[in-house]
Amino acid sequence: MSNPVLVEVTRGPLVESRHRGAVSVSDAEGRSVFAVGDVAARVFPRSAIKALQAIALVESGAADRYGFSDEELALACASHSGEPAHVAGVERMLAKSGLDASALRCGVHWPISQSAAYALARTGEASALHNNCSGKHAGFLCLACAMGVDTADYFRPEHPVQRQVRAVLEDFTGAALGQEVCAIDGCSVPTWAVPLQNLAHGFAKFGTGRGLSSSRAAAAARLRQACTSNPWFVAGTERFCTQIMQLFGAGVFVKTGAEGVYCAALPQQGLGIAIKCDDGAARAAQGSWPR
């Protein structure tokens, strides 16, 4: 089956390129409010669910035990641009857990921000701290420390941290996340494919707390507050996620994921949104990437 064209890219008088995809909007009870395309198909949410991957960090008490600030909680939910204050924040998170950058298993890439990358090139080299996922990984490491388990294998599917993450995702989305839908994300942690409509449902629960235990609802509220109060730490300069949360404040939580995934929670409306562009194009799922 063929999903409809969601976005047309024009050049002069003609359409030059087209992006197909699916959109699901759900309330916190899982009722579909709006749907386009095949919303029952499973998609890898990739980085769009970093806030859900950070729930256990807060709910377990680990974030409080190590004294994480709101900026640092936002970094745990971030695909940050690798700008200097992002890097410094992740270093602080690791130091609070008694660790340093050598504990990160996210891999190395140059900053997403081109200007940050060129500035870095003038004076140094990229490290794991510049990886857009380094804050999420620092959160996983902090959780492992608080749980008293080993920190070397925190990224593996069978590690207690990732088992906890998976249980939280199943609770939010209501989808069974077995091995047959598990793959490895770009930063080496597991990613589970979820039906798009379940992803939207999960974000409606994240935005409202409805359908969650009280401790889990409190963790969701705290992460939303941390992110929407510190949107620069969730993405970075001129990034779409940052700009949307700067505009709407506590009214909208948004998060991009790789391969054309985009998710949002609208607490006041009680809705969650999940978008997947078939072709994986970020420019169609959200505003354009920063240059």
Add this chain to the structure above:
Amino acid sequence: MSNPVLVEVTRGPLVESRHRGAVSVSDAEGRSVFAVGDVAARVFPRSAIKALQAIALVESGAADRYGFSDEELALACASHSGEPAHVAGVERMLAKSGLDASALRCGVHWPISQSAAYALARTGEASALHNNCSGKHAGFLCLACAMGVDTADYFRPEHPVQRQVRAVLEDFTGAALGQEVCAIDGCSVPTWAVPLQNLAHGFAKFGTGRGLSSSRAAAAARLRQACTSNPWFVAGTERFCTQIMQLFGAGVFVKTGAEGVYCAALPQQGLGIAIKCDDGAARAAQGSWPR
């Protein structure tokens, strides 16, 4: 209508993203040998036709008058990576025409090659010479000098250079290229949308010389020889176009264009190929972009 899926992107056990598109393979008489999808739809060929945009440079005698080497002719057909030897070559082309980088109207961007960009950032700044189209623009400027016309407006559709380019494209593709299918390319010159099957036909003529005047066929042969003998100058280190021509030598001419266009000429088989991915994805139209 919906073009078929040409490429699937997998992650673990599942297909994560999909790219639709059309493919046309034509002989030099314009007979379709293979077709997938809507090959009658017009597409902007973008940079895929730089070799056709350079025909007038050679056919007019301008390239000989200014003593362009084969490497420099390859640069006139290139989307180069902005590596040091590309930049030096374009500077030489301009100097041979009595000009310098200030004459370029292609705009400035950082080298396509990430390693070249970071190396440049350590010591300097990007200039118009680093623009992947700078060799094509140097060719346009040289042609304007040889024609004895002004060089300031060489990029405008009404300038004699672009009128000549348009006439050559109509001759190769057999498609009428009126204002209603004209737009502006990323580097500021006009681009005309051509039915995909006509683009394939044009590349079959480029590869064989059949259906062209003898002077035009000679210019096509010289540009093919220059590119397939100097494939690094057509793209750069680890680039797909370069690697293909290194592998096949004179047997295959290939050229990428923006927004998922890819073209090839197979002289020995007498065939031309044109590919357009609906969503504009380079990763589906060719191998992946260099990092």
